[in-house]
Amino acid sequence: MHLVAKRLIDKLGGIRAVAGMLNISTQAVNNWTRPKDKGGTGGFIPSHRMVELMVAAKLRGLELNETDFFPRRHPQEAEIYSFEERGPNG
Numbered sequence: 001m002h003l004v005a006k007r008l009i010d011k012l013g014g015i016r017a018v019a020g021m022l023n024i025s026t027q028a029v030n031n032w033t034r035p036k037d038k039g040g041t042g043g044f045i046p047s048h049r050m051v052e053l054m055v056a057a058k059l060r061g062l063e064l065n066e067t068d069f070f071p072r073r074h075p076q077e078a079e080i081y082s083f084e085e086r087g088p089n090g
Contacts (some may be wrong), residue, residue, distance in 0.1 A: 003043055003046055004032050004043055004044050004045065004068075004069065004070075005032035005041065005043050005045050006033050006043065006073060007068070007071075008031065008053070008064075008068050009032070009033065011062075011068065012053070012057060012062065013063075015029045015030055018053070020059070021052075021053070021056035021060070022027070022049060022052055022056060032044065032045055032046070045069055050069055053069060057089065
């Protein structure tokens, strides 16, 4: 199972902290860490919560970026993405 949600929740201070940021129940946040066959999201943050989380975190002085929501599988991918963004001529 992917641990994206767990890592992000921990980074933001835990389930209660995240629930408070978004004004949702702790059960809703906890479901992000549960497998899909158990009623959860399979370890991913629901897309409709991503922007809300980024704004709430920023208001609290915490920085989030795309790797908090979509971690790369291999360290070398960071170089590939960087190359693609700037193009072959730098």
